[in-house]
Amino acid sequence: MLRIRQTPITVFALLIGVFPLIAGRIAVIENYPDVMIFVGIYCLITIGLSLLMGYAGQISLGHAAFYGLGAYVSSILTTRYGINAWLGMGAAMTVTALVAFAVGAPSLKLKGHYLAMATLAFGIIVYIIFNEETAWTGGPDGMGGIPGLSLFGFEFDSVNRYYYLVWSIMLAVFCFTVNIIQSPAGRALRALHTSEAACGAMGVDVARLKVIVFVYSAVLASLAGSLYAHYMNFVNPSSFDINFAIKLLIMIALGGMHDIRGAVIGTFLISFLSLEWLHVFEDYESIVYGAILLVVTVFLPNGIAGLPTMAGRWLKHKSRG
């Protein structure tokens, strides 16, 4: 039974709130709030993906593309047409939702690895378009000059300001998604994962539910993409390639597929490993990264979120002798 309690979320939110104040005083982690901005942005994607993959049981390797769509649509609208950045983000989410619907409706009839390939193919095609449509996207060089975000004259122009922006959005989305999981829709989703047939017999419109969740997760990825673009003030296609799609998959699997909190933990871990911690290994980085992943998968097949359950079982086993 999944019950996500309110207290840990509140504590987590408080920690997130005070973190920049603490980190700013410790030289070694002074730049962590900067890393955390990307963690927050990635969390937005993995929360949606976790709902789609861990709960609805539908794999997607195409979310890097939705992330990219969010980034490019709002970048193009703001730089070329001078549209307000927030409107650009809204437009990007709308465009992404439409694309996700068009792709999701036929794709989600596919099963397992076929669905993985279909979404992967979609992801690669979008990546190629980002590269080839130079007139719009700037091609492989990317496009710069993307304006930052501001609200009623308040500029989100420093690391800390953007940090609070991203994490407020992230926490709101997290709570929203937790509510969904604990609602009738979420229950149907979890049911869907176990038995589509039984779900249908219970009057759940399986196909529609899958598409809705696919679109929802795509829209979150799009939002993340826009936030990324307006923070970096620059986008290029390689931030949205297959490697990123696979990295998202790893984040979710490592944290624990069937638990949305796992997605957040996994995102933290993988982001910090790849963006910050593993650099000390220099050329050995990729070996260490692979080894860590392998060890976690072998010893924690249910991810880090499965750790308490495993520990509990182990303790029970111990006490029984």
Added chain:
Amino acid sequence: MQAPVDPILHVKQIMMTFGGLTALMDVGFNVPRGIIKAVIGPNGAGKTTLFNVITGYHRPTEGSVHFEGRQIQHLKTHRIARLGMSRTFQTVELFGNMTVLENVMVGRHHHLPGSLLSCGLKLPHVRRAEQHAREHAMAILEFIRLADKAFEPAHSLGLGEQKVLEIGRALATDPKMVCLDEPAGGLNETESGQLSELICAVKDRGITVLLVEHDMKVVMNISDEILVLNYGQKIAEGTPRQIQHHPKVVEAYLGGDADVA
């Protein structure tokens, strides 16, 4: 309870082929409102296929299915479920990692507001509906006598309880008719006795029951009508007494080496 004249389910000349294989041929029958009707037959006779056609998992090659006077053979499963026909599965298809209560609450799904926005914002009407659904589900658990296990995960139940829970879950959709696919399969004597009682209790609630069953004791005890299939064809239909002495049925069961009644 008075059975109205019009049948709740009318199956008309169903033909179902898979590739070159004919699973059902010209099967047609009626299920009058408020009775228990059993479908029996040797293994491979096409019983489960018939169920799958009726409940929308297969689209028949030919023929039609009418539920409450409405053609349903082209509808999707969930649409048929929402019209008031629910089912259980031969191999138990519970949501194992969810609690017993949650399993039943899934059955309430289409009575609940489901838009992501209202769910995500936890709007008051969602909460109220959820509370109501919970009460309703508990009432069903009382009815199927599983209320004390409401918060245990479904996979921890014994097979007998799982079969019962599947029926409970089907009831949660407020069906007019339930289709039970081998509810007594794999159960012991006591369990199948309890199950028979439960099925009769379901009928007493005014819900029509269509069941596929191998356990002849259960079938003969509780059914009002029986339909016999062999090799995808209807060979007999009638009351339990009529069927027991029907020459074709005796031949089908004794002639093949299938399980004998």
Added chain:
Amino acid sequence: MRVDKFSLCATVVLIGALILAGPAAAIKIRAVFSVTGPASFLGDPEKKTAEMLVEQINAAGGINGEKIELIVYDTEGDATKTNLAVRKLITRDKVCAIIGPTRSGSSLAVVPLIEKYKIPQLSCAANYKIVHNEKTGKPYKWIFKTPQSDGLAVEAIYAHMQKRGISKIALLSVTSGFGAGGRQELLRLASQYGLTIVADEKYGPKDTDMTAQLTKIKGTAAQAIVNWSIGPVQVTVLRNWRDLGMRGVPFYQSHGFGSRKNIELAAGAAEGVFCPLGAMNVAEKLPAGHPQKQVTMQYLKDYKAKYNEPLSSFGGHAWDAIHMLVQAIQTAGCNKEKIRDNLEQITGFVGQHGVFNMSENDHNGLTKDAFQMVVVANGDWALAD
């Protein structure tokens, strides 16, 4: 109260040691190179070169007695990681100047950051947009770059073609930042040299075969082919060109071809291929009087001695960047504004890739003379006429 003699001595020694050991706040320089990841074959020689040079400079007493503290951050060629690294070294490390990044994409990604935090930067990436603000038409204030812009290489190639009477050409480019940057310049400058582009083909950075693209070109009236790519594909494409019997159509590689390893890998297919290269690639072939003869030979010798591997032209970009920066710091110390001003005033700097003449309107400082037209002959470079 008597002071313990021993503690007193110990304290004095300790303080003394601290003063001596803690070098008077070394000059902090950070480099961001893509040492691992898909562009590692570019970033790797850059890192090695930078480390070698800093070692040399420090061994010779540093800059005005101050040691240089160089740390190389790995960007993996990724825009996000570059952004993080640059922000870190600005806000946390509080550096005097930045060298790198390696790739155009990463370099363009941090333009807004550099301009915002006002740190002098010497990029080692080629794209001209790195030092060219399209809005103002002038260079970005704080950004300089050492590699020759693609446009210069294109002009060197086109000038050579013009001399040979070629008028119809086919383009090949890889679908990466490097290829796209070159392609853009090739398309832009063609008409100025009276050239018509009859084919414009592309391939992926990890493709295994470009026969299809070349076959298409074969069917056109192209009199020469220009290929713009880096990595293994630029070798594969040459082999396909040779195998298709297209030797009659002269082949021009970009300056990305500048490593002898590529000639070796082409297994004979590189014979007769033209390529615009910086002087460092042909150091031994330069006439004795060539201005760059001495610096290039010295670098070649040092690098071989230290790493025992063939020199790559990309390492030369790091060489130019470090030396120009050192020159700028000599009179500026760690004053960023002054370092920037000094960099802008560099003239006549003899580097690996040419003689740099920076100015307010040119933050690259090279002309197309920085390129020698080179041809592959008998498995080695030779100066083409």
Added chain:
Amino acid sequence: MRFRWSWLQTGIGPWPIENALMETTTFTSQLLQYLITGLTIGSIYSMVAIGFNIIYNVTEIINFAQGEFVMLGGLVMVTLHTVAGLNLLIAFPLAVGLVTLIGVLLDRLAIRPIRNPSVLTLIIATIAASILIKGAAMLIWGKNPHDLPAFSGRDPISFFGAVIQPQYLWVFGFLVLIVVILTLFFDKTIAGKAMSACADNPHAASLVGINVNRMILLSFILSAAIGATAGIIITPISLMEFDRGAMLAVKGFAAAILGGLGSFPGAVAGGLILGLIESLGAGLISSGYKDAFALLILLALLFFRPSGLLGNAQVSRIKRF
């Protein structure tokens, strides 16, 4: 000394320029060339796809390290043949053998130790392994590409106006050889039949006394061997470097899905079709979008035939995901 045009000296002389075009390239010869190139690249994709299928059939895993087998095959061969100077005939089997050993290690260290795995956990394990192998390969062979001499020289063969590299023939030859050997293996040997049984129904196979674990090991061995072979024969054409594996894995996966997961004729057909689409797409339409064409066609096919060209819908339904 200044160099003058090498071909003037060697007498190949292209000048005047018109001479270069003397050899008329007709559209038919062009088309033929596209076909030949497409089939060659396609053969490599086929081999990778076959490797995917062998492991998939027994384990239901998509082995993302499949591309690394190819990369390792090429690079190990480089060491044995060009560095250690071993004869081709000795170096080839030795290289295949060594990579096979990696396949065994992959099974023993990454797949077998995972208890009650979900298929996705296993996939993540193979991704982790592929990152690890790639990192190790970078340390061993460096970041630069490596070359192998072509098996029978580099003198192209002229064929109705098109050109065939001798190495192309080796590629075709090995594809045929692999198909023949696999057919014999699955039809005639006990081990092969046992493996087919596992593929049809692993549960039933274990009931009749087939050691499923041994079959999984065997599948990794076979698949590594085929991957290594593909790597060895492609290296003389396209060189090999440490990070080439991922791209080949994606193409091979696409080929396997196109043909229908688990189907060997499907893998061969899928690979060849994919190669042809890429080559014809590049030649006739647009080379920048050639990968996108292939994937678009794959997507379109999946929407109409959700189990690929020759895939079996019934079988794919039994498979877990």
